[in-house]
Amino acid sequence: MAINNRLRRILQTAAAKKGGGVVVPTNFQVVTTYNGLASVKYPGTTGGRTDVQLQMRSGHYLGAAGVKRWKIGQGAYVAPQNNNNGDQAVGNSFNYEAALERVTGGALNAHAQFSGANTVTVADNAALVLSDEFALDVSADDEIFSRQGIVIGAASQNFPQSVRSGQDGTRVLSPATASQIGGTGALTTPSGGTTTSVSAWPLVLGVPDKPQMAVLVIGHSIAEGQGETSVPNGTSNSGPYRRAFWNVDGHHIPFDFHAVSGRSFAGYTPVTSPNPRSRWPYCTHAIIDLARNSMGLGIAGLKAATVDLINELRATIGPYGKRLHVSVTCPIPSTASSNWIDAASQNPNAGFENGGTRDQYVAWIKGFCDGLIDDYIDYSSVVEDPTDHTKFLTNGTANWPTTDGTHPTSNLYGPMSGIVVDWVRRQVPIPSI
Numbered sequence: 001m002a003i004n005n006r007l008r009r010i011l012q013t014a015a016a017k018k019g020g021g022v023v024v025p026t027n028f029q030v031v032t033t034y035n036g037l038a039s040v041k042y043p044g045t046t047g048g049r050t051d052v053q054l055q056m057r058s059g060h061y062l063g064a065a066g067v068k069r070w071k072i073g074q075g076a077y078v079a080p081q082n083n084n085n086g087d088q089a090v091g092n093s094f095n096y097e098a099a100l101e102r103v104t105g106g107a108l109n110a111h112a113q114f115s116g117a118n119t120v121t122v123a124d125n126a127a128l129v130l131s132d133e134f135a136l137d138v139s140a141d142d143e144i145f146s147r148q149g150i151v152i153g154a155a156s157q158n159f160p161q162s163v164r165s166g167q168d169g170t171r172v173l174s175p176a177t178a179s180q181i182g183g184t185g186a187l188t189t190p191s192g193g194t195t196t197s198v199s200a201w202p203l204v205l206g207v208p209d210k211p212q213m214a215v216l217v218i219g220h221s222i223a224e225g226q227g228e229t230s231v232p233n234g235t236s237n238s239g240p241y242r243r244a245f246w247n248v249d250g251h252h253i254p255f256d257f258h259a260v261s262g263r264s265f266a267g268y269t270p271v272t273s274p275n276p277r278s279r280w281p282y283c284t285h286a287i288i289d290l291a292r293n294s295m296g297l298g299i300a301g302l303k304a305a306t307v308d309l310i311n312e313l314r315a316t317i318g319p320y321g322k323r324l325h326v327s328v329t330c331p332i333p334s335t336a337s338s339n340w341i342d343a344a345s346q347n348p349n350a351g352f353e354n355g356g357t358r359d360q361y362v363a364w365i366k367g368f369c370d371g372l373i374d375d376y377i378d379y380s381s382v383v384e385d386p387t388d389h390t391k392f393l394t395n396g397t398a399n400w401p402t403t404d405g406t407h408p409t410s411n412l413y414g415p416m417s418g419i420v421v422d423w424v425r426r427q428v429p430i431p432s433i
Helices: 005-019 239-245 275-282 291-314 357-366 410-426
Strands: 040-043 053-061 067-074 094-102 108-111 119-122 134-138 143-151 158-161 167-174 203-208 215-219 255-259 285-289 325-329 375-377 388-392
Touching: 067 094, 067 143, 094 134, 108 134, 143 167, 203 275, 215 239, 239 255, 239 410, 255 275, 285 291, 291 325, 291 357, 357 388, 375 410
Parallel strands: 215 255, 215 285, 285 325, 325 375
Antiparallel strands: 040 158, 053 143, 053 167, 067 134, 067 203, 094 108, 094 119, 094 143
């Protein structure tokens, strides 16, 4: 007998309760929003400038747990957009400095140390350089700011840059100047410097005062939110996942974002993308949303690529001594049209036709990938035409659901985020996963 999501959750919750006891977290995990990969190499000579120093102050929100013990870190590689050859080295090492700034309960800066020093050299293509443990008392759901400084050896070298700048904060590029990482409040623009949107999301880790989830999102441009035009709470929350993680029953959901425009399974294998895997053990849950750009593999190849990644994630032990809880997202329609004004005007693209690769893959996912996954995310009720599942939902307005036949507009991303919120609510208690 197939087990639906509701029954699965009831059985898992009962098993968790049977185990009894209150677990106090002891290991570091992702505890804030806005952690993710850099995807762009940003030369210091951009725009005719000669910058060698990037200073960033970026907002992050804690989840439903407070934190007193912290680490922060950065890598020296990028996951390029629209490039399925995988990760690339930044092209140079850089000097790195970091701190966390508390703003609620009195402004306070906690400067990170690296083997007892204020700065560390991050070697080119380093997967992750983490600070020593340091203390800062921050309450649940409070906003904190990461303060990071990156200094390159010459303006001809590159800074790592994330696609999104993060929530709130200020960022400045400049020639060599005094560091502001140890301060509090907004960064000031140094002499000869300029404000910028360039930012490299860090990895912020902590030991929460009670168990909570931390979500790894592995995805492509739809996961990233391409096509969004009106995003609540700022563009850093575009797409179904970050929209959802902003607020689930009054709490933020900590996440590490590995979604990159154009990415497919081929660009996220152990060979093509080894570096991000160093971050997996700091998460409790993983979402795979990569199928859209892999339809050319056919159903057999698509299943095989999915199984490889599922098994690798399942073999990863998270912060509670349990394997990662793995979910797969069902791909949404993809159609051609002149204006997507109604269902009749749309023609499914190859692989997305009735009975095609997409349909076969979705049916397999809804069977829990032959029992390999713990849950799945299905947007069908909010994106598909009610009479033809191969086409986008429409309302008689041109380009209402999509403007390119692949990426939803904000009209659909909003309801899609509601499906992700439901997914969060379904997850079994931690650390019983």
